[in-house]
Amino acid sequence: MNIILVGLNHKTAPVEIREKFSFPEASIGTFLTQLVTSPLISEGLILSTCNRVEIYAITENAPECFDYLSRFIYENQKYHDNISFDQLTRHLYFYSSTDAVSHIFRVSSSLDSMVVGETQISGQIKEAFDYAMINKATGVILNKLFKKAISVAKRIRSQTKISENSVSVSYAAVGLAKKIFGDLTGKTVLLVGAGEMAELAARNLVNNGVKNVLVTNRNYQRAVELAREFNGISVKFDEIGVELAEADIVICSTGAPYYVINSDMVENAVGRRKNRPIFLVDISVPRNIDPKINTLGNVFLYDIDDLQAVVEANLKERQKEAEKAELIIAEEVETMDRWLKSLNVVPTIIAIREKVEAIRKSEVDKTISKWQRELSEEEVGAIENLSQNIINKILHFPLSALKAEAHLSGGSEVIETTRKLFDLAEEKQPSQDPEAPPAGTAESPEEPISRSRDSRENQ
Amino acid sequence: MEILLYKLPLLFYFAGTVVYLLFFSIKKDSLSNIALGVTGIGFLFHTFILILRTVESGHLPLSNLSGALSFFSWGMILTYLVLEYWYRIHILGSFILPLAFLSLLSAAAFPNEIRSLQPDLNSSWFGIHTTLTVLGAVAFTIAFVAGMMYLIQEKLLKSKRFNRLYYKLPSLDLLDHLNQWSISVGFPLLTLGILAGALWAGDVWGAYWVWDPQRIFTSVTWLFYLGMIHGRLTVGWRGRKAAYLAIIGFMGVVFTFFIVNLLVEGPHRFI
Numbered sequence: 001m002n003i004i005l006v007g008l009n010h011k012t013a014p015v016e017i018r019e020k021f022s023f024p025e026a027s028i029g030t031f032l033t034q035l036v037t038s039p040l041i042s043e044g045l046i047l048s049t050c051n052r053v054e055i056y057a058i059t060e061n062a063p064e065c066f067d068y069l070s071r072f073i074y075e076n077q078k079y080h081d082n083i084s085f086d087q088l089t090r091h092l093y094f095y096s097s098t099d100a101v102s103h104i105f106r107v108s109s110s111l112d113s114m115v116v117g118e119t120q121i122s123g124q125i126k127e128a129f130d131y132a133m134i135n136k137a138t139g140v141i142l143n144k145l146f147k148k149a150i151s152v153a154k155r156i157r158s159q160t161k162i163s164e165n166s167v168s169v170s171y172a173a174v175g176l177a178k179k180i181f182g183d184l185t186g187k188t189v190l191l192v193g194a195g196e197m198a199e200l201a202a203r204n205l206v207n208n209g210v211k212n213v214l215v216t217n218r219n220y221q222r223a224v225e226l227a228r229e230f231n232g233i234s235v236k237f238d239e240i241g242v243e244l245a246e247a248d249i250v251i252c253s254t255g256a257p258y259y260v261i262n263s264d265m266v267e268n269a270v271g272r273r274k275n276r277p278i279f280l281v282d283i284s285v286p287r288n289i290d291p292k293i294n295t296l297g298n299v300f301l302y303d304i305d306d307l308q309a310v311v312e313a314n315l316k317e318r319q320k321e322a323e324k325a326e327l328i329i330a331e332e333v334e335t336m337d338r339w340l341k342s343l344n345v346v347p348t349i350i351a352i353r354e355k356v357e358a359i360r361k362s363e364v365d366k367t368i369s370k371w372q373r374e375l376s377e378e379e380v381g382a383i384e385n386l387s388q389n390i391i392n393k394i395l396h397f398p399l400s401a402l403k404a405e406a407h408l409s410g411g412s413e414v415i416e417t418t419r420k421l422f423d424l425a426e427e428k429q430p431s432q433d434p435e436a437p438p439a440g441t442a443e444s445p446e447e448p449i450s451r452s453r454d455s456r457e458n459q
Numbered sequence: 460m461e462i463l464l465y466k467l468p469l470l471f472y473f474a475g476t477v478v479y480l481l482f483f484s485i486k487k488d489s490l491s492n493i494a495l496g497v498t499g500i501g502f503l504f505h506t507f508i509l510i511l512r513t514v515e516s517g518h519l520p521l522s523n524l525s526g527a528l529s530f531f532s533w534g535m536i537l538t539y540l541v542l543e544y545w546y547r548i549h550i551l552g553s554f555i556l557p558l559a560f561l562s563l564l565s566a567a568a569f570p571n572e573i574r575s576l577q578p579d580l581n582s583s584w585f586g587i588h589t590t591l592t593v594l595g596a597v598a599f600t601i602a603f604v605a606g607m608m609y610l611i612q613e614k615l616l617k618s619k620r621f622n623r624l625y626y627k628l629p630s631l632d633l634l635d636h637l638n639q640w641s642i643s644v645g646f647p648l649l650t651l652g653i654l655a656g657a658l659w660a661g662d663v664w665g666a667y668w669v670w671d672p673q674r675i676f677t678s679v680t681w682l683f684y685l686g687m688i689h690g691r692l693t694v695g696w697r698g699r700k701a702a703y704l705a706i707i708g709f710m711g712v713v714f715t716f717f718i719v720n721l722l723v724e725g726p727h728r729f730i
Contacts, residue, residue, distance in 0.1 A: 165626070176616075177689065178630060179616060179625070179630050179632050180611070181630060181631075181632045182631075182632035182636075183632070184631070208638035245517060273695070274694065274695025274697070275695040275696070275697050275698055275700065276695065276697065276698075277631065277632075277698060294617060297698065297699050297700070298697075298698045300616055300617065302619070306619050309619060309621060310621055312619075313621035313622075313625075317626060327487065363499065436460045453588065
C-alpha cells in the first residue's frame with residue numbers, strides 16, 4: 001500500500017503543455033470514475049488547476065501505477081496530434097510515500113505555487129477533494145491525507161506570516177496605506193484618471209474598508225461612469241486642488257506628460273487637513289505628481305517603482321516565512337507517516353495470528369484424534385485451553401513489540417523481517433517485480449521515490 | 460538574601476533588554492516571546508519587592524530618589540505589558556525595556572535604605588503626590604517612545620526602505636494615537652500630582668506655593684504639555700510635529716525629575 005502521485009506544474013511544464021492536459025471541471029467526475037476502475041488503484045484523486053495537473057493514487061504496485069497514471073494523463077490530451085508520450089513524460093514528476101505526502105502539503109500551503117503565500121490553491125484542493133469524495137474515488141487513506149493537507153495549510157497560514165504581505169502591485173498600495181493609516185475604515189480615496197490599474201487599486205482599497213471614492217478624469221463622462229461603479233462621487237478635473245484636502249489616499253494615473261498635482265496644491269491641502277497624513281500613489285509614466293512633494297511633512301508619495309520595491313520586499317519576507325512553513329510540513333509529514341505505518345502493521349498482526357492459530361488447530365486436532373477414546377470431553381477442552389494460552393503468551397511479546405516498532409523509523413523493516421520470520425507470503429502483491437516495494441511497506445531504499453526523470457533539471 | 464532578591468528584577472530586565480535588542484536587530488520572531496517571558500518574571504519579582512517594602516515602611520517606597528526610580532521602572536514595565544497584551548506590538552519592548560532597565564539600574568546606584576519620612580514631610584498627600592507624578596512621568600515616557608517610533612517609521616516610509624524594521628513597526632496612525640493617549644493620560648496625572656503636592660505643602664508648611672527651581676521647571680513642563688494638547692485639538696499638531704514635541708517634553712521631564720533633584724537644594728531633594 002503506497003501513496004503515489006504523477007503530475008506536472010508551472011515549474012516543469014510551460015502553459016502550452018499544461019493547457020493540453022488539464023482536466024475540465026465539468027467532466028472530472030467521469031475521469032475519476034474511470035481512474036479508479038483500474039485494479040492497480042484502490043483510491044484516486046485528480047487535482048487540476050491552471051498551474052498544475054496532478055493525480056494521486058493508492059496502490060500496491062507503484063512502478064506499474066506510475067505508468068498507468070502517466071498514460072491516464074496522456075490520454076486526456078486535447079489536440080492529439082501534438083505531443084508524444086515520451087515528450088509528455090519529460091514534463092512529469094513522480095512521487096511516492098513520504099515524498100508524495102510532503103508534496104501535497106507543500107502544494108496546499110502554497111509553497112509550490114507561482115506566488116508563495118497565495119490562498120487560492122487550498123480552496124482548489126478542497127474542491128478537488130470534494131469531487132473525489134462525491135464520485136467515491138477516495139477511501140480511508142486519501143481522505144485522511146487531503147483533510148490533513150487542508151488543515152496543514154490552515155496551520156501554516158495562522159502560524160507563519162506567509163500570506164500577510166501582498167505581492168501584487170495593485171495590492172501593494174493597500175499594504176502601504178495600512179502602515180500609514182492603520183485601519184482604512186472610513187477613509188476617502190481620490191482617483192485621478194481612470195486607468196485600469198488605478199481602478200484595481202481602488203477596488204482593493206474599498207475591499208479593505210475605504211468608504212468614499214472620488215473620481216476625476218479629463219474626460220468627465222468617464223469619471224461619472226467609474227464613480228457610479230464605486231458608488232462614489234465624480235469631480236471636475238480642475239477641482240483636484242480642492243478635493244485633495246478631502247482625500248486620505250490619492251491614486252493618480254492619467255496620460256498627461258506633466259505634473260497634474262504639484263507641490264503647492266499638496267502643501268495647501270495638508271494645511272487644510274490639519275496635518276492629517278495624505279498618501280499619494282503615482283502609477284503613471286511619465287509621472288503625474290511632482291516627486292518633490294515627498295519632502296513635505298505628513299505627505300507620503302510613491303511611484304510605480306516604489307510599489308515594485310514593496311512587492312519585492314514582501315516577496316522576500318514571504319520567502320523567510322516559507323522556511324518556517326517547511327519545518328511545520330516536515331513535522332506534519334512525520335505524523336502522517338506514523339499513521340500510515342500503523343495501518344501497515346495491522347494486516348501483519350492478523351496474518352501472524354491466523355497462521356499460528358492454524359498450526360495450533362492442526363496439532364491439537366492430530367493429538368485429539370489419536371487419543372480420542374481415552375479423553376473425556378473435559379480433557380479435550382483443557383488441551384484446547386492449554387494450547388490457546390501458550391500461543392497467546394508466546395505471541396504477546398513479539399506482537400506488542402511489533403505494534404510499538406512500526407511507528408518508528410525503520411518500522412517497515414521490522415514488519416518485513418517479522419513477515420519473513422513467520423514465513424508469511426507477500427500477499428496482496430500482484431507481481432513480484434523486484435523494483436516494487438514489498439507489500440505493507442511505506443518506503444524502501446531501492447525504490448525510485450521520486451522518479452522525476454529530468455523534469456526538475458528543466459526548470 | 461534580601462540583597463539578592465532586590466537584584467533579581469534588575470537581572471531579569473537586563474536579560475529582557477538584551478533579548479529585545481536582539482529582536483530589534485535580527486529576524487527571529489520567537490525572540491520576542493522569550494523577551495516577554497523574562498520581562499514578565501522580572502516584573503513579578505519587582506512587584507513582590509514593592510509590596511514587601513510598602514508593608515515594611517507603611518507607605519509606598521517613594522521617599523527617596525532610588526524608590527521613585529524603581530517605581531517608575533515598575534510603572535513602565537506594567538504599561539508595556541498592558542500594551543503588549545492589547546496591541547501585540549513586540550517592538551515596543553525594544554524601546555521600553557532599555558529605559559526601564561536603566562532607571563532601575565540608576566535606582567540601584569542611589570542609596571535605597573528605607574528612611575522614615577521626616578515628621579514634617581509626613582502627610583497623606585505625600586503618597587498621592589509622588590505616585591501621581593511618577594505615573595505621569597511613565598505616561599510621558601510612553602509618549603516619547605511612541606514619538607521615536609513614529610519618526611523612525613516615517614523615515615522608513617519616506618525613504619522607501621522596506622527593511623525588517625518597517626515590518627516590525629506598527630502603523631503611523633497607531634503610533635500617533637499612542638502618543639496622543641499617553642499625553643492625555645499623563646497630563647491629568649501630572650496636574651493632580653501637582654495639586655496634591657500643593658496640598659501637601661499647605662499641610663506641612665502652611666504655604667501652597669513656594670518659588671523653588673523644581674516647582675518652576677515642573678510648571679514649565681506642565682504648560683508645555685498643555686500647549687501640546689491645545690495645539691493638537693485646534694491647529695492639528697499631529698504626526699511628526701507631535702512626535703518631536705513628545706520627545707522635547709520628555710527631555711523636560713527627565714531634566715526636572717533628575718537634574719533638578721540632584722543639583723538644587725529644596726524640599727524635593729530626596730537624598
